[in-house]
Amino acid sequence: PPRLLRIAYLSYDWRDHPMGRLTARLVTSHNTSRVAAKSLSYGPDEPNPVYDFVKQFSPEFRDFSREDSDSKFARAIYGRGSGHEAPHILVDLVVHTFNGRIGVPGSRPAPLVLNYLGYPGSSGCKTFDYIVLDSNLAGPMLVPSFSERLLLLSGPYQSNFLPLHIWPRQAYSNPSLVGSSSQASLSENLIINITNFRRRLHPRHIRVCAVNSNKKFEQVSFTAWMNFLRRVPRAVLYVLIDDRDGAKKLISHTLYTGISPQRLVLFSKLDWESHLVRLSGCDLALDTFVY
Secondary structure: OOOOEEEEEEEOOOOOOHHHHHHHHHHHOOOOOOEEEEEEEOOOOOOOHHHHHHHHHOOOEEEOOOOOOHHHHHHHHHOOOOOOOOOOEEEEOOOOOOOOOOHHHHOOOOOEEEEEOOOOOOOOOOOOOEEEEEOOOOOOOOHHHOOOEEEEEOOOOOOOOOOOOOOHHHHHHOHHHOOOOOOOOEOOOOEOOOOOOOOOOOOOOEEEEEOOOHHHOOHHHHHHHHHHHHHOOOEEEEEEOOOHHHHHHHHHHHHHOOOOHHHEEEEOOOOHHHHHHHHOOOOEEEOOOOO
16 A cells, blocks of 8 residues: 555644634544544643544544653654654644643654644744745745745645534624624524624724734734724724723723724624624734734
C-alpha cells in the first residue's frame, strides 16, 4: 500500500472553546487513504462535546494531560520504543496562546513543525519551519518579519465548520422567529428566539459588530471604532459584553468620545449555535488589534 503522510496535531483546546470548535472537524476529516492523522491532547481530560467528538472520531487520539515534562512529551510523540510511528509533520495549534507548550515542538519530535491557527503571528523563534496563514493576515510587507516560512492558503486560513442544521439567515428573513425573551433558545429544528437585535434598529442602519471578549478592548482599536461611528452616521455598534462593569466602562468611554450610547447595542453571551445565528445579522465585523 502507498505510504501515508503522518500528521500530528498538538492542542490544549479540544473543549467548548473557539479553537476546539474550529479544529474538531479538521483533525477528523482527512482522507485516510493518504493521511494518517493523530490528535495529541494535553488539555483537561474532562468530558465535553468537543473533546468527546475528537476522541471518538480521530483516527488516533492520545491524551498527554498528565505529562508535565516537555521532553518526555516530545519523545512520546516521536514514538521511539512506544509502538507509535513518528509523525512527518507536527502542527502546533496553540504556540504562544494560553497553556502553550513551546518546549514540545522545540524538541523537534517531527521533521517538519508547523504553526497553525491558534497564534496567527510569527513565533519569533526557530522552532517552527512554517506558519499556515492567508494573504489577508500576511501581506507582502509583513513577510520579512516572520521567523517561519509562509504557507499561504488561497482562501481564509481558518478551518471553520458551520453545522448543517444551522441556517442563520432564516432567523432574520422570518420576523416570526424574533421573540421577546432576553435569551436565544434552541427548538427541535432551529433557533427560534433572537432578541434586542434588529428590533431596535431601522433596516437602513449599518450593523457593525465587535464580538471579542471586552477584556481584549484597548484604546487604539476602540478609538478607531468611535471614529468609524463618527464618520458613518448610519452605523450602530454591537458589542459583546462579559459583565456589568464592562458595560458601564464602555458606555462611559463612548460618552467621552462624543458618541451617543444610543448607538451601542450590548450583546450578552449565548450558547455557540445561538451566537452564530445572531452574527448573521451583522453587516460588518470588527476585530481588536490585540488578537
